[in-house]
Every structure is written in structure tokens, then in C-alpha cells.
Amino acid sequence: MKEFIQQLPKVELHLHIEGSLEPELMFKLAQRNHIDIPFASPEEVRAAYQFSNLQSFLDIYYQGANVLIHEQDFFDLTWEYLLRCQQDNVMHTEIFFDPQTHTARGIAFETVLNGIVAALNKAEQELGITSQIIMCFLRHLSEDEALQTLELALPYKDKIVGVGLDSSEQGHPPEKFSRVFAKARAAGFIAVAHAGEEGPALNIRNAIDLLGVQRVDHGVRCVEDAALVEELKQTRMPLTVCPLSNLKLKVFQHMTEHNIVELLRQGLCVTINSDDPAYFGGYMTDNFLAVSDAHSMTHQELAQFTRNAIEASFISATEKARMNAQVDSVVARFSA
Ligand code: ADE
Ligand code: ZN
Secondary structure (H helix, E strand, O other), X not given: OHHHHHHOOEEEEEXXXXXXXXXXXXXXXXXXXXXXXXXXXXXXXXXXXXXXXXXXXXXXXXXXXXHOOOHHHHHXXXXXXXXXXXXXXXXXXXXXXOHHHHHOOOOOHHHHHHHHHHHHHHHHHHHOOEEEEEEEEEOOOOHHHHHHHHHHHHHHOOOOOEEEEEOOOOOOOHHHHHHHHHHHHHOOOEEEEEEOOOOOHHHHHHHHHHHOOOEEEEOHHHHHOHHHHHHHHHHOOOEEEOHHHHHHOOOOOOHHHOOHHHHHHOOOOEEEOOEOHHHHOOOHHHHHHHHHHHOOOOHHHHHHHHHHHHHXXXXXXXXXXXXXXXXXXXXXXXXX
């Protein structure tokens, strides 16, 4: 099973590029940019990654991002993630970035975006990995600040496929951002949002109805509303689920209790993703392995996670067909 999971072609739809900052790179950038960090070694950084909930993670995650200053830093960060994608047979990735985490520190929007885009372009040329970029608004900040961020993004519309919503879900429901999402969609951006990670099922419903999202990030608390689960199934609304993240942030206490396999078997469009892999102990293959180790699954079921992600991705029908053929070929090889 391990070999099959390693070889299985994958598509990632929920990855915060700032969350792929490994402690070793954090140290290297801190030295390069003369920034003090409150740790003596990468091992000490790793030891500090003990989280009790989403907020306890976010506090450390925003602090870690302080070492990212120059375009080269954002390039290095993104390139390291893409090398992990290559190892894990990720064919296509749709990555989030949080511009406000950087613009609030005086880093230009363009510096962040250019570094990320340069690495993604190099990966397409040299590794054959395709990608899209989604810009997230930080929901603990105001809607006015999100509107200002949307203005900054408009000149780069050709490089950013969509907008998302992340950070602290508790106390910052989707409806707080209905105006900025309407404006973003009118400007041609696709919408997604984190909902039903720590917050209630109602946030999932409101993200769909009030923000017009085409995917729900996490969404695992949908099970608290049976009618909503049925609607997600009927509409094939994708959920970008992040199993290791959910364990680390105590959304589930044990992987055997995770509902992703049950939702897959009910026919929902659930996908496996890594969220913030440097903080949560694993990239795409690790997430697939963790789910498969805890739940007895067939090759076809595991491949369905990739087929769902292909269906849910923001790429052309031609690209989707090409990727589905790659999945077919690996599944066929392992069933021979
Ligand atoms: N930002 C980075 N990872 C996140 C998560 N899992 N939930 C909300 N905001 C995030
Ligand atoms: Zn996330």
C-alpha cells in the first residue's frame, strides 16, 4: 500500500505557502536577513510545534513568517515546497498565500507574488508541475482591510485565480466578508473559504450561500447538519480536507475518528491536502498514508481522492482528462 500511495499521482488544493516554511529554511532566512527568532536551533523550533487548537498554531505561524523579506525568500520557500511535490508525485497544486501577513510588515505585495510566481513557473518548466495561486484574506482583520488587499491584487489578476478566507474561524464568520467576496467575484476571481474547521456547520452553509464559494476548505464539521451533508453530496461541492492538520489542531483526537473516509464512501467530493505541512508533520504522501493506516482502504478508494481533487481543481477540461489518465495508468499498473 505504501508503494501505491507514493506512486499515486496527486493534486493539492489546500496548501498555505507560508505553512511550508521548514525550520531549517526559517533559520537560514533569519541569518540571511538578520532577524532575531526566539529559538536556538531548528530542533528547538520543531519542539515548539505542540498545538492545542487553531489559534495556538496561528500565533507561531505568523511569527515564523517574519523571516520572509525579499523576493528571493519567497522564491526559496515556494521552490522547497515544489521539490516536495515532485517527491510525492503531485501533478498540480493550487496554493494559498496571505498577502496581509507580509504587507502589514512593510513588504510589498509585488515582492511576495513575484517570488512565488517565479518558483511556480520554474516548476512547470523543469518539473512538469502545474499550479494556480489563491490569495487569502485574514478573517481576524476587518473587511475594509480585505477590500484594500483586493485593490492591491487587481493589477495581478492574470496571476491569481481566486480569493480565499483563512485565519481564526471562531468569532469571524463568513458573513463578515460578504461585500469583499461579492466584489472579488464581480472582478472575475473564483471564491473559496475555510469553513467548518473549528467553526460550526452553519459557517459552511453561509460560505456557500453568502460568499459564493466553489470549494469549502476543511468543511469536516458538515456532519453536524445531515441536510447539509446531503446537499454537499448532491452538488458535489468539494471539501479540501487536511487530515494531519486536523489531528495537530485537535479537530479530531485520533485518525481513526476522522470522518474523511466515511464522507468519501457517502459520495462527497472530499480531497486530501497538507494545509501547513512544515508545522503539521507531513506533505501529501504523509497525509494519504496517515488516512490509509487508520482506515482500511482499497486502491480505488485512495485514487478517488485524486479523482475528486482533479474534478475540484480550477483547470481546463483538457488538463483534467490528462491527469485522470495518469491516475488510471498507475491504478492499472498496481492491479495487474
Ligand atoms: N492559515 C494557515 N492554516 C490555516 C488553517 N488550517 N486554518 C485557518 N487558517 C489557516
Ligand atoms: Zn488551511
